[in-house]
Amino acid sequence: MARNGSYMVSHICAVLMAFILLFGDSATAVADIDKSGSIYNKVKFLDWLVNSSPVSIRVKNSNDDEAKQQLKRAREMWEQSVEHSEKSEYKLAEAHINEALKLMTGVSRKFRDQDRVNQARRELYKQVKDHVDMFVVAFDRIAEEKDDDHIRKMLDRNKLASLISSAESKYADDDLVMANHLMRQAADIVDHALSDARHEEILLRELSFDNLQEEYAYEVQRNESYVMIIDLMQKKAATSQASAGYVEKMIEANAKRREEAEVLVKNGDYEQGITLLEKSTDKLSRALRVSGIPF
Amino acid sequence: MSIVRNLIINTLSAAIVFALLLLLVNKESHSADPNQFNRLLAPPSKRNPPPTHDGIHDGPGASMLQTPKSAFDTLPRSKSGNYVDWVKSLEENKIEPRYDKTDPDAKPIVMDLNIVHEVKGSMPNVVYPHKQHTEWLDCSNCHPDIFLPQKGANNISMAAILLGEKCGVCHGKVAFPVSECRRCHSQPKKKSTPKAATK
Amino acid sequence: MKTYDENIVLAIVLLFCMVLVAVDLLTARDAHAEYGDVVINNYSDAADMRPVVFPHWFHRVRFRCKVCHADLGFKFEAGGNDINMLKIIDGEYCGACHDGDIAWSVENCDLCHSGAPGTPTQVHESTLQKLVAPAGGGRAE
Numbered sequence: 001m002a003r004n005g006s007y008m009v010s011h012i013c014a015v016l017m018a019f020i021l022l023f024g025d026s027a028t029a030v031a032d033i034d035k036s037g038s039i040y041n042k043v044k045f046l047d048w049l050v051n052s053s054p055v056s057i058r059v060k061n062s063n064d065d066e067a068k069q070q071l072k073r074a075r076e077m078w079e080q081s082v083e084h085s086e087k088s089e090y091k092l093a094e095a096h097i098n099e100a101l102k103l104m105t106g107v108s109r110k111f112r113d114q115d116r117v118n119q120a121r122r123e124l125y126k127q128v129k130d131h132v133d134m135f136v137v138a139f140d141r142i143a144e145e146k147d148d149d150h151i152r153k154m155l156d157r158n159k160l161a162s163l164i165s166s167a168e169s170k171y172a173d174d175d176l177v178m179a180n181h182l183m184r185q186a187a188d189i190v191d192h193a194l195s196d197a198r199h200e201e202i203l204l205r206e207l208s209f210d211n212l213q214e215e216y217a218y219e220v221q222r223n224e225s226y227v228m229i230i231d232l233m234q235k236k237a238a239t240s241q242a243s244a245g246y247v248e249k250m251i252e253a254n255a256k257r258r259e260e261a262e263v264l265v266k267n268g269d270y271e272q273g274i275t276l277l278e279k280s281t282d283k284l285s286r287a288l289r290v291s292g293i294p295f
Numbered sequence: 296m297s298i299v300r301n302l303i304i305n306t307l308s309a310a311i312v313f314a315l316l317l318l319l320v321n322k323e324s325h326s327a328d329p330n331q332f333n334r335l336l337a338p339p340s341k342r343n344p345p346p347t348h349d350g351i352h353d354g355p356g357a358s359m360l361q362t363p364k365s366a367f368d369t370l371p372r373s374k375s376g377n378y379v380d381w382v383k384s385l386e387e388n389k390i391e392p393r394y395d396k397t398d399p400d401a402k403p404i405v406m407d408l409n410i411v412h413e414v415k416g417s418m419p420n421v422v423y424p425h426k427q428h429t430e431w432l433d434c435s436n437c438h439p440d441i442f443l444p445q446k447g448a449n450n451i452s453m454a455a456i457l458l459g460e461k462c463g464v465c466h467g468k469v470a471f472p473v474s475e476c477r478r479c480h481s482q483p484k485k486k487s488t489p490k491a492a493t494k
Numbered sequence: 495m496k497t498y499d500e501n502i503v504l505a506i507v508l509l510f511c512m513v514l515v516a517v518d519l520l521t522a523r524d525a526h527a528e529y530g531d532v533v534i535n536n537y538s539d540a541a542d543m544r545p546v547v548f549p550h551w552f553h554r555v556r557f558r559c560k561v562c563h564a565d566l567g568f569k570f571e572a573g574g575n576d577i578n579m580l581k582i583i584d585g586e587y588c589g590a591c592h593d594g595d596i597a598w599s600v601e602n603c604d605l606c607h608s609g610a611p612g613t614p615t616q617v618h619e620s621t622l623q624k625l626v627a628p629a630g631g632g633r634a635e
Contacts, residue, residue, distance in 0.1 A: 467621030
């Protein structure tokens with residue numbers, strides 16, 4: 001009877017173990033390890049944040065008493081969270097960490113790295129200014145093309161000029177926030193004007209080339225882009241076994257046709273060269289499709 | 296002795312079962328069944344997997360995140376990408392994404408301009424609609440970094456798009472992928488269109 | 495006889511459970527994350543944190559592309575933005591909204607840092623990714 005009991009016990013233990021493994025995602029044992037792992041990371045990060053991060057140094061060197069108080073409080077929270085996590089009191093540790101993080105977020109926003117922030121603002125300003133310049137040129141071009149006063153009036157140049165000059169003067173005074181705000185307004189004016197000028201239009205981009213040489217150059221570039229992509233796939237061994245042979249054949253055939261086209265072109269027969277290249281590119285795109293790229 | 300014997304029997308049977316399973320599992324990916332349909336296409340039940348089962352998410356965060364399927368329930372569907380037609384969702388006001396970080400009422404600057412790109416070969420010409428794009432994006436997102444706003448200055452090929460340049464900066468990554476040809480190649484060529492002109 | 499039967503029943507139950515476990519373990523999940531999820535692993539691995547998985551779908555329901563990519567300075571490139579925790583706490587990049595006001599704040603580490611450790615920076619399910627990986631994902635090798 002005792003032996004039967006021990007069989008049962010051993011089997012039951014094995015069954016229980018299997019169930020725990022099965023539904024182990026939410027099992028407490030695993031969750032605790034995860035929790036402690038993530039708490040550990042948070043504590044480590046907080047340690048750096050309150051003790052040695054650039055923002056903590058800036059606060060220490062400042063005259064802002066309130067911020068210094070907040071930093072001190074954040075430090076205390078951190079110390080407490082370390083104690084709690086050592087005692088495996090994860091909920092308490094996390095509560096303290098979150099409190100400290102909230103404090104540090106507030107402090108950090110008051111003591112931002114002004115150099116980096118201003119650098120980013122200057123870059124943004126330059127970007128928006130370039131945008132305004134480029135679009136004004138485009139608008140002028142369109143107004144010229146259409147030769148329509150109604151269109152020309154869509155852009156209020158005086159307002160635009162005044163906005164740009166105010167933005168520039170704010171930039172010179174280092175009031176970057178205002179400068180960006182004004183320049184953004186200028187950009188909005190230009191964007192609106194352009195969208196009104198081109199409203200409900202359809203522009204046709206024909207494949208028209210000035211001469212056959214240009215068309216040939218275009219075809220070569222197009223063919224090259226397909227070769228590049230197949231090359232990339234081959235490098236990464238992404239072509240499946242079945243199609244690898246076919247793709248290889250197509251690449252070789254393409255190389256040969258490119259040479260033939262070159263010869264034709266040297267002899268002055270551009271049209272044939274172009275047609276040959278077009279066909280070859282078509283075959284390459286078929287090779288791509290065979291390799292499983294859906295397009 | 297009997298304990299040992301039972302244990303041995305258990306382990307051996309488990310080993311056999313595992314071996315069979317491995318065979319089964321391997322069979323799944325290198326299927327020899329010629330009649331299997333759409334082996335590589337994710338069936339509807341496997342689309343938009345929840346974070347806990349998508350192979351990328353991990354850890355306690357994965358189970359706290361919203362599952363895509365629950366969010367996409369009311370949105371018009373599509374055949375690729377997220378399997379959601381985002382443009383339609385916006386048009387039908389099923390979603391109301393902000394144009395400004397803090398102002399929920401800001402209106403986008405929409406430009407209604409279509410560019411028709413003639414393409415080589417027999418594929419229909421591509422119609423690029425600014426309207427649907429400017430409802431989401433700002434002009435500076437594409438101009439001039441990705442596309443020069445100038446006729447003839449942009450050399451776009453399918454390969455470039457697949458490589459993630461030009462249209463491929465977004466399409467194939469966040470916007471719908473280029474597996475549905477007719478969404479872009481939507482203007483059939485007129486029969487009388489001559490090939491590239493020679494001057 | 496009775497003992498023998500009991501043992502057999504228990505053995506069968508045990509085997510069944512092991513079968514289920516095996517199926518669960520062996521079904522290595524092909525990474526079929528939501529389209530547009532961006533895994534950002536610039537500094538996470540070195541800091542022993544899970545990499546960040548940014549879900550585009552969740553954000554595009556609430557904001558247009560312009561807000562992040564024009565106003566907040568995010569570049570169109572996975573890993574192309576030098577984001578770190580300090581900048582986020584400062585209010586740059588993700589921190590511009592995840593400040594406790596517009597959206598939840600930085601103390602929710604695991605909601606962002608929810609990627610499988612070691613996952614390289616990538617736009618998941620992108621065409622480019624599918625180009626350089628066999629179609630269909632296959633078994634996690």
